[in-house]
Amino acid sequence: xxxxxxxxxxxxxxxxxxxxxxxxxxxxxxxxxxxxxxxxxxxxxxxxxxxxxxxxxxxxxxxxxxxxxxxxxxxxxxxxxxxxxxxxxxxxxxxxxxx
Amino acid sequence: xxxxxxxxxxxxxxxxxxxxxxxxxxxxxxxxxxxxxxxxxxxxxxxxxxxxxxxxxxxxxxxxxxxxxxxxxxxxxxxxxxxxxxxxxxxxxxxxxxxxxxxxxxxxxxxxxxxxxxxxxxxxxxxxxxxxxxxxxxxxxxxxxxxxxxxxxxxxxxxxxxxxxxxxxxx
Amino acid sequence: xxxxxxxxxxxxxxxxxxxxxxxxxxxxxxxxxxxxxxxxxxxxxxxxxxxxxxxxxxxxxxxxxxxxxxxxxxxxxxxxxxxxxxxxxxxxxxxxxxxxxxxxxxxxxxxxxxxxxxxxxxxxxxxxxxxxxxxxxxxxxxxxxxxxxxxxxxxxxxxxxxxxxxxxxxxxxxxxxxxxxxxxxxxxxxxxxxxxxxxxxxxxxxxxxxxxxxxxxxxxxxxxxxxxxxxxxxxxxxxxxxxxxxxxxxxxxxxxxxxxxxxxxxxxxxxxxxxxxxxxxxxxxxxxxxxxxxxxxxxxxxxxxxxxxxxxxxxxxxxxxxxxxxxxxxxxxxxxxxxxxxxxxxxxxxxxxxxxxxxxxxxxxxxxxxxxxxxxxxxxxxxxxxxxxxxxxxxxxxxxxxxxxxxxxxxxxxxxxxxxxxxxxxxxxxxxxxxxxxxxxxxxxxxxxxxxxxxxxxxxxxxxxxxxxxxxxxxxxxxxxxxxxxxxxxxxxxxxxxxxxxxxxxxxxxxxxxxxxxxxxxxxxxxxxxxxxxxxxxxxxxxxxxxxxxxxxxxxxxxxxxxxxxxxxxxxxxxxxxxxxxxxxxxxxxxxxxxxxxxxxxxxxxxxxxxxxxxxxxxxxxxxxxxxxxxxxxxxxxxxxxxxxxxxxxxxxxxxxxxxxxxxxxxxxxx
Numbered sequence: 001x002x003x004x005x006x007x008x009x010x011x012x013x014x015x016x017x018x019x020x021x022x023x024x025x026x027x028x029x030x031x032x033x034x035x036x037x038x039x040x041x042x043x044x045x046x047x048x049x050x051x052x053x054x055x056x057x058x059x060x061x062x063x064x065x066x067x068x069x070x071x072x073x074x075x076x077x078x079x080x081x082x083x084x085x086x087x088x089x090x091x092x093x094x095x096x097x098x099x
Numbered sequence: 100x101x102x103x104x105x106x107x108x109x110x111x112x113x114x115x116x117x118x119x120x121x122x123x124x125x126x127x128x129x130x131x132x133x134x135x136x137x138x139x140x141x142x143x144x145x146x147x148x149x150x151x152x153x154x155x156x157x158x159x160x161x162x163x164x165x166x167x168x169x170x171x172x173x174x175x176x177x178x179x180x181x182x183x184x185x186x187x188x189x190x191x192x193x194x195x196x197x198x199x200x201x202x203x204x205x206x207x208x209x210x211x212x213x214x215x216x217x218x219x220x221x222x223x224x225x226x227x228x229x230x231x232x233x234x235x236x237x238x239x240x241x242x243x244x245x246x247x248x249x250x251x252x253x254x255x256x257x258x259x260x261x262x263x264x265x266x267x268x269x270x
Numbered sequence: 271x272x273x274x275x276x277x278x279x280x281x282x283x284x285x286x287x288x289x290x291x292x293x294x295x296x297x298x299x300x301x302x303x304x305x306x307x308x309x310x311x312x313x314x315x316x317x318x319x320x321x322x323x324x325x326x327x328x329x330x331x332x333x334x335x336x337x338x339x340x341x342x343x344x345x346x347x348x349x350x351x352x353x354x355x356x357x358x359x360x361x362x363x364x365x366x367x368x369x370x371x372x373x374x375x376x377x378x379x380x381x382x383x384x385x386x387x388x389x390x391x392x393x394x395x396x397x398x399x400x401x402x403x404x405x406x407x408x409x410x411x412x413x414x415x416x417x418x419x420x421x422x423x424x425x426x427x428x429x430x431x432x433x434x435x436x437x438x439x440x441x442x443x444x445x446x447x448x449x450x451x452x453x454x455x456x457x458x459x460x461x462x463x464x465x466x467x468x469x470x471x472x473x474x475x476x477x478x479x480x481x482x483x484x485x486x487x488x489x490x491x492x493x494x495x496x497x498x499x500x501x502x503x504x505x506x507x508x509x510x511x512x513x514x515x516x517x518x519x520x521x522x523x524x525x526x527x528x529x530x531x532x533x534x535x536x537x538x539x540x541x542x543x544x545x546x547x548x549x550x551x552x553x554x555x556x557x558x559x560x561x562x563x564x565x566x567x568x569x570x571x572x573x574x575x576x577x578x579x580x581x582x583x584x585x586x587x588x589x590x591x592x593x594x595x596x597x598x599x600x601x602x603x604x605x606x607x608x609x610x611x612x613x614x615x616x617x618x619x620x621x622x623x624x625x626x627x628x629x630x631x632x633x634x635x636x637x638x639x640x641x642x643x644x645x646x647x648x649x650x651x652x653x654x655x656x657x658x659x660x661x662x663x664x665x666x667x668x669x670x671x672x673x674x675x676x677x678x679x680x681x682x683x684x685x686x687x688x689x690x691x692x693x694x695x696x697x698x699x700x701x702x703x704x705x706x707x708x709x710x711x712x713x714x715x716x717x718x719x720x721x722x723x724x725x726x727x728x729x730x731x732x733x734x735x736x737x738x739x740x741x742x743x744x745x746x747x748x749x750x751x752x753x754x755x756x757x758x759x760x761x762x763x764x765x766x767x768x769x770x771x772x773x774x775x776x777x778x779x780x781x782x783x784x785x786x787x788x789x790x791x792x793x794x795x796x797x798x799x800x801x802x803x804x805x806x807x808x809x810x811x812x813x814x815x816x817x818x819x820x821x822x823x824x825x826x827x828x829x830x831x832x833x834x835x836x837x838x839x840x841x842x843x844x845x846x847x848x849x850x851x852x853x854x855x856x857x858x859x860x861x862x863x864x865x866x867x868x869x870x871x872x873x874x875x876x877x878x879x880x881x882x883x884x885x886x887x888x889x890x891x892x893x894x895x896x897x898x899x900x901x902x903x904x905x906x907x908x909x910x911x912x913x914x915x916x917x918x919x920x921x922x923x924x925x926x927x928x929x930x931x932x933x934x935x936x937x938x939x940x941x
Contacts, residue, residue: 001105004208006146009109011203013116019196020120021922022188025179028125028171032132035163036116039139042151050146053220058151058227059235059243065158066247070254072163076170077261083174092184095916185920195926202933209941 006047013040025091027082031075038068104145111138124176129167136160148227273328274337276321277356280364281403283313288396295389304383307392308375311399315368322361330798333358336409336473343412347468355409355472359799362607362792363406363539370531370614371399373769377622378523380763381629385521387431394431395527398424402532406539410470411460414540418456418500421533422449428528429520441516448513452503459496462489463547476546483550494547494554497540501558505537505591507565512865514588518580522625525580530587530621531614538594538610542603542799549601549803559599563693566592568862570700574707575858578635579624582708586661587617589701593676593694600687601805602679604793608784609676611792612668616660616777622770623654626760627712631720637708642717646724649767650760651713653774658709660777662702662830665823668781673698675784678818682810691818695825702829703836710837786815 017036024030042061049057083089115135122128136159143152183189225231236244287310291303298306325333338353354360375395382391401424405417426449430442464470466489467478483490501507506514506529517529528534541548541558548555569589576582590613597606627643627650628635644651660669673694680690717725760766783791800806810818836843848855857863913924 001101001145005105005109006142007207008204009112009142011200011207013112014203015196015200016113016116016120018199018926019192020116022192022195022919022926024120025919026125028167028174029119029128032119032125032128032167035132036119036135039136039159042155043139043142046143046146046148046151050148050222051220053222053226055227055231055235056239058148058232059240061148061151062154062232062236063240063243063247065154066251069158069163070250072166073254073258074261076166077258079170079174081261089174090179091918094918097914098916099911099914185915185917185923188919188923191923191927195923195930198930198934199926202930202937205937206933 003047003051007044010040010044010047013037013043027075027079027089027091030091031072031079034075035068035072038064101145104141108138108141108145111135112142114138123179126168126171129164129171132167133160133164136164146227147222150227150229150232153229271320271324272335273321273324273356274335274354276317276324277335277337277354277360277364277407278339279317280314280321280368281354281400281407283310283317284396284400284403286310288393288400291389291396292393295393298389300383300388301379303389303392304375304379307396308372308379310396311368311372311375314399314403315365315372318361318364318368321356322365325356325358325361331801333798334473336471338409348464348470350410350412350470352413353409353471354407354413356407357799358795358797359539359542359607360407362611362796364403366611366614367399367402367406367532370618370773371395371527373772374523374527374531374618374622376765377526377625377769378521380758380765381523381625382521383758383763391428391431391521391523394424394427395523398428398528398533402536405536409472411463411472411475412470415453415456415460418504418536419453421536422446422453422504425449425517425528425533428524429517431520431524435519437516438519441513441519445513445517448503448510451510452500455496455499455503459493459500462493462496466490466493472543476544479546479550485550486553487550490547491551491554494544494551495557497544497547498554498558498561501537501540501595502561503537504540505534505595506588507537507561507592507595508568509864509868511565511569511588512861512868515581515584515861518578518584522580522621522628525584526618526621526625529584530617534587534591535594535610535614538591538598538606541595541598542607545598545603545800545803545805548599549805555599555601559596559687559690562592562595562597562599563690563697564592565589566596566697567693567700570697570704571858572861573704574700575855577638579628579637579640579708579712580621580635582637582704583617583620583624586620586701586704587613589697590617590661593673593697596690596694597676597679600680600683600690601803601808602676603800603803603806604796605672605675605679607796608792609669609672612660612672612777612780615773615780616657616667616669619653619770619773619777620657620661622766622773623650623657623760626650626758626766626770627654629759630724631718634720637711640712640718640721641715642713642721644713646717646721647759647761649770653760653770654713655709656774656777658705662705663698663822663826664830665819665826666781667778668776670819670822670826671781671784671786674815674818674822675786677822678786678810678815679808681814681818682808683805695821698822699825699829702826703833706830706833707837710833714838786810786819787812 014037017033017040020033020036021030024033042064045057045061045064047057049055049061079089082094087094112135115131115133115138118131119128119135122131136155140152140155140160143149143155287306290310291298291306295303334355334357336353336355338351340352342350342352344350375392378391378395382388385391398421401417401420403417405414405421408414408417423446426442426446429445430439432438433442460470463475467475467482469475469478479490499510503510514529514534518525520528548558566589569585569592573582573585573589576585590609594606594609594613597603597609626647627640630643630647630650631640634640660667663670663673677691677694677698680687680694758766760770783789784793797806836847860866
């Protein structure tokens with residue numbers, strides 16, 4: 001398969017993730033959609049790495065995975081903290097920072 | 100053969116993605132994501148990136164998703180009401196998603212990248228092996244490697260702080 | 271020492287006196303302050319005499335010196351020096367000013383003795399003398415304007431000396447505002463002079479003027495008219511005269527010094543000094559002469575019916591200055607200055623005597639309530655009569671010779687100027703009447719209670735109860751000081767007697783220096799100043815002089831006789847005349863409605879403009895602009911604020927929408 005298929009698939013997955021963020025209201029699911037977008041990025045990186053012929057894109061993808069892991073840790077910790085304080089787990093209800 | 104595998108994996112990925120955003124129950128969304136991750140690993144294998152595929156399965160689907168499962172189980176059900184407080188959001192979100200996809204596709208496809216339309220150069224046998232990745236990590240990308248380690252440390256500390264049960268907090 | 275050095279010393283002493291008293295008012299005892307004040311002016315007088323002697327030692331043609339201390343402004347074509355100009359005219363003025371001022375300071379030493387603001391008074395008075403001397407000695411128009419303005423300030427400070435009195439502060443403001451109007455005219459004239467002639471310096475200006483201007487060219491007429499605005503405001507001529515009667519709110523020495531002898535003569539000095547310019551603009555000179563004549567007559571009519579003693583004398587001042595202005599405008603320069611000198615003598619004296627009488631009346635100034643002081647206060651009455659005789663131009667007194675000089679000159683000039691002579695004599699007749707009206711109302715007759723108390727006990731009458739302003743009934747402020755019964759009369763105060771005595775003698779014999787056909791001290795002294803002037807070359811023939819003197823003497827005696835008739839012999843006549851001529855009397859008593867006219871023409875429109883500016887312009891336009899801008903910004907902020915909804919998802923939407931838009935832009939621009 002030529003590379004553009006992978007790229008287009010990555011774009012599609014990215015757009016799907018973006019749409020999910022905009023639509024869903026549970027912070028959990030929003031985090032999951034974030035994962036979708038990150039993985040779409042990873043796919044593009046690896047595809048380009050294959051296209052160019054060196055492994056740098058793959059290293060980049062590994063680092064991205066590390067970052068995603070850290071972000072998930074912190075995000076889930078936040079969700080747990082919110083849950084502990086009996087606040088509604090709903091992104092629309094957590095809107096005190098407004099003008 | 101390759102095309103078949105590609106389309107199967109692509110379908111799996113897409114199905115997982117759609118499942119993530121569409122399922123009501125967050126637990127089902129997590130499961131959909133796991134399917135998506137496995138499909139992506141297959142795609143990585145198709146791109147002869149063995150190490151990345153393995154890392155994907157072990158780290159992502161293995162560790163990160165387990166975290167998710169734990170938290171979902173702890174937090175429990177989150178049903179979302181049907182009413183949308185932000186006007187126009189339900190309309191604009193799909194539109195923007197489509198717009199994004201179209202633009203990105205056009206951006207890539209109409210670019211003057213020479214490699215598009217081809218399968219890519221012939222790569223050596225060790226392409227995508229752990230050895231190759233390891234060498235790159237320790238030689239060329241040492242700094243990002245170390246930075247990533249520090250980031251992991253910070254995340255661990257942050258997680259402990261966030262999850263710490265404080266004295267004045269009542270159960 | 272050179273003439274200029276003496277002149278600088280003349281300026282220095284009053285300034286030092288003012289500063290010393292002003293700074294040391296806490297430390298110096300009152301008497302010392304008074305002594306410092308008087309001595310500094312006396313020293314200035316002495317230096318003036320020394321300058322005079324030095325000048326006499328020089329050739330008459332060479333008797334003009336310009337001397338400057340330093341360059342004041344020397345930039346962009348301007349070359350203004352801090353310079354004085356010493357010549358017979360300025361020394362003449364210096365001597366008159368310092369001489370009369372010394373006597374008035376002496377008088378004030380006694381008169382103001384128990385006033386709270388004694389130090390302040392002497393400091394201001396010294397400063398006033400300094401400013402007047404600066405005005406007179408100035409060698410260029412800029413310094414003249416400086417002196418002019420200082421004098422205006424000193425007048426304001428001294429008129430509202432008892433500054434807690436409502437009437438006094440209002441009078442001070444009125445005087446100052448009208449003076450500022452004059453200042454504007456003067457400054458504009460100076461600008462025009464600089465523009466046309468390129469210099470402010472007297473010497474340069476008067477040299478270049480005849481070449482630069484054709485006779486009656488509009489620019490020189492404009493300059494002279496603007497100078498006249500300044501002169502009229504300062505000298506209280508029509509229509510800028512309304513401040514002078516109100517200025518009587520100040521202490522009597524102030525009225526005597528500033529509003530009789532010195533400041534109000536500044537206008538006369540100005541016209542005499544700039545006579546070169548006025549001779550190039552006969553139109554302006556004629557306007558000045560007619561204004562002087564009009565003032566002369568109008569003021570005399572007002573003085574005829576005035577019941578306030580000091581105000582009556584103030585109108586008399588206005589009238590006499592009308593004579594002087596008339597004189598210097600038609601070309602009788604020396605005569606005008608001579609009359610200035612004699613007027614200084616007898617008018618200062620009249621005010622001093624009036625002050626003494628008012629003090630005896632516990633500050634009551636209405637002559638209707640006065641009477642019989644001839645017996646109660648001998649010395650004051652005698653000096654008062656001396657002053658009145660000189661004012662009425664009784665034969666032999668100083669006023670007699672000086673007034674007739676002017677009128678004889680007008681006759682000699684002939685043609686249209688005979689009007690001045692004729693109407694001038696009419697004015698002299700009125701002058702004699704009102705002068706002796708005052709004498710006959712106040713001095714003879716049955717003594718009023720205050721006078722009776724003086725005769726019986728020798729003590730002054732003190733009113734009971736808290737001190738009140740007799741004119742308005744307003745309570746006085748004893749902290750600041752007020753013209754109360756503590757002020758002193760001449761009979762009980764030696765300094766006052768000395769001052770008044772000297773002036774009485776001068777009023778009577780001061781005219782002997784310029785008797786036509788016998789001697790002409792003043793004229794000879796001042797002649798070099800008017801050199802080259804065609805008008806100054808006109809001299810009335812001896813016949814014209816003697817005829818004039820005869821007519822003048824006759825008119826004076828007639829006027830005194832009429833006054834005697836009206837106020838002593840047949841006291842019912844004035845009442846009858848008033849009833850018969852009621853409209854005239856009302857017109858005169860209401861000061862020809864000038865105050866009302868100015869109020870209508872100037873004050874009301876100004877207030878209306880102010881109100882309009884506040885209500886419409888300020889509130890609507892300015893506030894509208896400023897608040898409107900603020901409101902707009904706040905409104906815009908309010909609109910923008912809605913973006914910060916707090917919804918994370920809408921932020922995400924905006925983010926992705928922005929990204930999509932940007933990508934679209936780049937796609938389109940690169941295709």
